[in-house]
Amino acid sequence: MNTLIDLTGKHILVIGASSGIGKQTAITLSSAGAKLTLVARTEANLIATLHELEGKGHAYCAADISELSGIEETVKQIIHKNGSLDGMVYAAGISMSMPLQMFKPEKLQSLFDVNFFAFVESVRQITKKGRYNPGMRIVGISSIASLKGDKTHLGYSASKAAMDAAVRCIAKEVAGKDICINTVAPGMTATGMLSRFTDNIGSNSESMKELKSRQYLGVIQPEAVAKTIAFLLSPAAEYITGITLPVDGGMTTC
Amino acid sequence: MTNQEKIALLEETLEIDEGTLTEDTLLEDVDEYDSMAKLSLIVMMDDEFAVKLTGDMIKGFQTVGDILAVMEKA
Ligand SMILES: NC(=O)c1ccc[n+]([C@@H]2O[C@H](COP(=O)([O-])OP(=O)(O)OC[C@H]3O[C@@H](n4cnc5c(N)ncnc54)[C@H](OP(=O)(O)O)[C@@H]3O)[C@@H](O)[C@H]2O)c1
Numbered sequence: 001m002n003t004l005i006d007l008t009g010k011h012i013l014v015i016g017a018s019s020g021i022g023k024q025t026a027i028t029l030s031s032a033g034a035k036l037t038l039v040a041r042t043e044a045n046l047i048a049t050l051h052e053l054e055g056k057g058h059a060y061c062a063a064d065i066s067e068l069s070g071i072e073e074t075v076k077q078i079i080h081k082n083g084s085l086d087g088m089v090y091a092a093g094i095s096m097s098m099p100l101q102m103f104k105p106e107k108l109q110s111l112f113d114v115n116f117f118a119f120v121e122s123v124r125q126i127t128k129k130g131r132y133n134p135g136m137r138i139v140g141i142s143s144i145a146s147l148k149g150d151k152t153h154l155g156y157s158a159s160k161a162a163m164d165a166a167v168r169c170i171a172k173e174v175a176g177k178d179i180c181i182n183t184v185a186p187g188m189t190a191t192g193m194l195s196r197f198t199d200n201i202g203s204n205s206e207s208m209k210e211l212k213s214r215q216y217l218g219v220i221q222p223e224a225v226a227k228t229i230a231f232l233l234s235p236a237a238e239y240i241t242g243i244t245l246p247v248d249g250g251m252t253t254c
Numbered sequence: 255m256t257n258q259e260k261i262a263l264l265e266e267t268l269e270i271d272e273g274t275l276t277e278d279t280l281l282e283d284v285d286e287y288d289s290m291a292k293l294s295l296i297v298m299m300d301d302e303f304a305v306k307l308t309g310d311m312i313k314g315f316q317t318v319g320d321i322l323a324v325m326e327k328a
Contacts, residue, residue, distance in 0.1 A: 099294050102297040102298070200293070
């Protein structure tokens with residue numbers, strides 16, 4: 001076991017654990033000794049993730065996190081079943097690309113429900129007294145899109161920028177409870193979300209070529225993001241809070 | 255929805271002046287029909303007709319009439 005990142009016995013909730021970065025993060029955290037509770041909508045995929053975890057004592061709870069009023073009950077059930085939390089990774093997210101004129105309020109609302117409102121509500125619920133252990137760490141997955149602008153990305157970019165801004169404020173509020181909270185901001189990462197995005201804008205389109213040239217270390221593998229998250233959840237990151245850490249193959253330098 | 259109404263919706267989606275398009279208009283002659291407009295078309299078709307346009311379907315469109323033909327509730 002890696003001694004720098006040792007999460008033995010730590011109960012960590014991973015929301016969005018049924019695919020992509022969230023799934024890989026669950027696998028990586030289990031290999032560092034963590035006891036996980038997995039959340040997403042698709043039960044079959046959660047069970048598939050569960051089968052890939054190392055160690056024992058893991059659980060899952062199928063839930064639609066965009067139903068904001070149901071989050072409290074989900075959190076209560078998880079804690080009742082598997083104990084109070086040492087960490088949470090918020091990896092649930094959806095991408096939506098469309099020109100400004102098509103971005104009707106209900107579209108923006110449904111995007112923000114998953115990417116932002118459910119994130120804040122989850123953080124609010126798990127930071128209530130009795131639901132966390134001292135030293136709890138929270139990591140949200142933002143995106144490099146929060147720092148960059150592009151056509152058709154206004155909703156996605158704004159939802160991720162909202163996450164980053166919220167984290168800077170929450171960090172100060174929860175410091176007194178011995179809780180740290182950060183976001184990681186991945187660049188293009190090899191998951192289903194990236195394939196859908198590429199299909200949408202065209203793999204040989206000018207925008208895709210430009211994105212690839214800006215991310216000059218290449219497309220990121222989910223393991224690389226998962227390891228960064230594991231670091232932020234570990235005691236090695238004890239003085240890091242309120243930040244957004246890019247894992248972006250160099251994109252922010254362009 | 256009549257063909258006239260569909261054309262009006264298409265003109266609105268593509269941000270083209272009213273009365274510009276006819277069924278026979280060739281899409282390659284429409285300057286506004288670029289990659290952004292195609293994204294708008296995808297969203298409009300999903301919102302209004304529950305039709306999921308694929309890349310191949312879009313590549314197959316040659317005239318305005320080709321688009322009108324798929325503007326039916328799925
Ligand atoms: N891939 C990239 O290039 C990239 C780059 C930067 C940031 N990100 C961010 O990384 C995060 C993970 O994305 P990914 O690339 O791993 O995409 P993904 O494979 O599509 O994973 C998204 C996850 O979110 C869950 N989810 C979505 N809506 C949900 C809902 N209403 N309730 C509960 N769970 C929900 C999905 O599970 P169910 O469908 O089973 O509910 C799935 O587990 C997202 O926040 C994304 O914005 C990705």
